[in-house]
Amino acid sequence: MLVIATCLALLGAGWTVVRAAQAKGNLARAAHLVAQLERQARAGDLAEARRTLAALRTQTRAARTRTAGPGWWAARHVPVAGRNAVAAQALVRTLDDVAQRGLPALLDLAGSVDLATLVPRHGRVDLTSLASVAPRLAEADAELRAARGRVAAIEVDGVLDKVRAAVTAFRDGLDRLLSLTGVAVRAATLLPSLLGAERPRTYLMLVQNLAELRATGGMAGAFAVLRADRGELRIVRQGAAATDLRTFPRPVLALHPAMRLLYTDRLGTYPANVNLTPHFPTAAALVREMYRRRFGQTVDGVLAVDPVALSYLLRATGPVRVPGGRTLTADGAVATLLSDVYLRAQDTGAEDRYFASAARAVFDALGSAAVSPRTALDMLARAARERRILLWTADPRERTAIAGTALEGALPERDGARPTVGVFLNDGSGAKLGYYLRPAVDLRITGCRSDGRRELTAWITLRSVAPRSGLPRSVLGLGLAGDPYTVRTNVMVFSPAQGALVAARMGGTPVPFGTGAERHRAVGVLTVDVPPGASRTVEITLLTAPTPEPGVATRPHLWLTPTATAWRTSVGPDRACGRPR
Numbered sequence: 001m002l003v004i005a006t007c008l009a010l011l012g013a014g015w016t017v018v019r020a021a022q023a024k025g026n027l028a029r030a031a032h033l034v035a036q037l038e039r040q041a042r043a044g045d046l047a048e049a050r051r052t053l054a055a056l057r058t059q060t061r062a063a064r065t066r067t068a069g070p071g072w073w074a075a076r077h078v079p080v081a082g083r084n085a086v087a088a089q090a091l092v093r094t095l096d097d098v099a100q101r102g103l104p105a106l107l108d109l110a111g112s113v114d115l116a117t118l119v120p121r122h123g124r125v126d127l128t129s130l131a132s133v134a135p136r137l138a139e140a141d142a143e144l145r146a147a148r149g150r151v152a153a154i155e156v157d158g159v160l161d162k163v164r165a166a167v168t169a170f171r172d173g174l175d176r177l178l179s180l181t182g183v184a185v186r187a188a189t190l191l192p193s194l195l196g197a198e199r200p201r202t203y204l205m206l207v208q209n210l211a212e213l214r215a216t217g218g219m220a221g222a223f224a225v226l227r228a229d230r231g232e233l234r235i236v237r238q239g240a241a242a243t244d245l246r247t248f249p250r251p252v253l254a255l256h257p258a259m260r261l262l263y264t265d266r267l268g269t270y271p272a273n274v275n276l277t278p279h280f281p282t283a284a285a286l287v288r289e290m291y292r293r294r295f296g297q298t299v300d301g302v303l304a305v306d307p308v309a310l311s312y313l314l315r316a317t318g319p320v321r322v323p324g325g326r327t328l329t330a331d332g333a334v335a336t337l338l339s340d341v342y343l344r345a346q347d348t349g350a351e352d353r354y355f356a357s358a359a360r361a362v363f364d365a366l367g368s369a370a371v372s373p374r375t376a377l378d379m380l381a382r383a384a385r386e387r388r389i390l391l392w393t394a395d396p397r398e399r400t401a402i403a404g405t406a407l408e409g410a411l412p413e414r415d416g417a418r419p420t421v422g423v424f425l426n427d428g429s430g431a432k433l434g435y436y437l438r439p440a441v442d443l444r445i446t447g448c449r450s451d452g453r454r455e456l457t458a459w460i461t462l463r464s465v466a467p468r469s470g471l472p473r474s475v476l477g478l479g480l481a482g483d484p485y486t487v488r489t490n491v492m493v494f495s496p497a498q499g500a501l502v503a504a505r506m507g508g509t510p511v512p513f514g515t516g517a518e519r520h521r522a523v524g525v526l527t528v529d530v531p532p533g534a535s536r537t538v539e540i541t542l543l544t545a546p547t548p549e550p551g552v553a554t555r556p557h558l559w560l561t562p563t564a565t566a567w568r569t570s571v572g573p574d575r576a577c578g579r580p581r
Contacts, residue, residue: 276426
């Protein structure tokens, strides 16, 4: 609509103006219908969604017709101003292509898939249904990707701001849709092989304990071994990482020198430390080898979940009774697993056994007939987006397919248009106080360098809601901060790819920080102690790599450790820089 409104000011008098105004009305109605269609699709009301789509297609086709013909051809060739007409026409055509082909294919697919076949029933997933969906999903995804390519090719240099904004808005909307279809295509393609369609598979599943923070979430506590055979899923072994995998005298795999510098050899010798790095593929390979050495079995992959992910799944299963413990509910599971269990348990072994029982209870409940398939899939997707479910597989083809998704748990080695900053937390207390931590971060572009680098500033705040007394020894642990109720956290800040860390301040005063590098990113490490009821804010100054397009406005992206309580985040606003001198 913004594009057509802009063209009204450029095309002059005559019938072209009249038809542009009509097209503007078509697109205004189309925008309303798109919002309506999204609500209906999310609610699963496919009958109403089809009627809305039919109306939407009528509007986009009319807009396309009204932005064609000799008047628009002439407008395209007006010096300078013609760029706006070219961009407008290309955008309207692509909008219509998506409405005529991409969206109908997705709705047809949604109507033909029984969601109940996509979640376990009596411990088995219907792989035949999954396999039949994959080619059609791929076709719809390809149509949308082609549209995204056409939008990316629209020349916006020299066009009016409203034209540029309209192109950007549609591009971003397609990106959001493609993130969903891309995940769906990967899932439909990968799940049959992951679930043992070709041969039985075994997976080591770790439950990350967010009470003792690690970069990917939490220390590996309980574990389970899953066996998948032609869609049937079973837990065949359970244990505790600390007692069953134990400590090794030397790293079980060769460590990259940069990782040894950052994390020391303990990264590869103790299962609780394999995820001091935020790079889940490294953590998975290490714990897989630890398991092989202790049990003589080489698993096909490693899966990680956390208590928050389990709480999401409980929204689909309903309350679950844990043998020998309380009933787990969606609203209470996190507090039960990360706090209450320590107040009741007599020893560390009891805590680990309860974690294992809780994971099995939720796993078993997912296969019951009472589960809502739509809710289960929505909650699995939410947990994956938040990186509360991570997956590594030994199959190189499967790793390639997972690459770049949230499931992979790998901070990319290169940034795209948006510089990515990582903020990761590792417990330094030797305690289980992570449940009481409330993290926040504010990230902004705060300057432009003459060499084309952007300057970013991150304000990282850690607040503790821990009590001042009354916690058992199992929570207070080693008390490495001195006061056993003080939360000590090793904060790792990863610069944008090929970027740098410039300075760190606390309370306006420069503070020293450890330095290193991982996966083409500079890494700074600071130790922050937060007493009960207090908060501490660290200010970090970073630089991006020189950007080839400094004049393009961009907004940085954050990659964070998943915590028991979600981070409060603020990012932006978008900012462009001038040309480097």
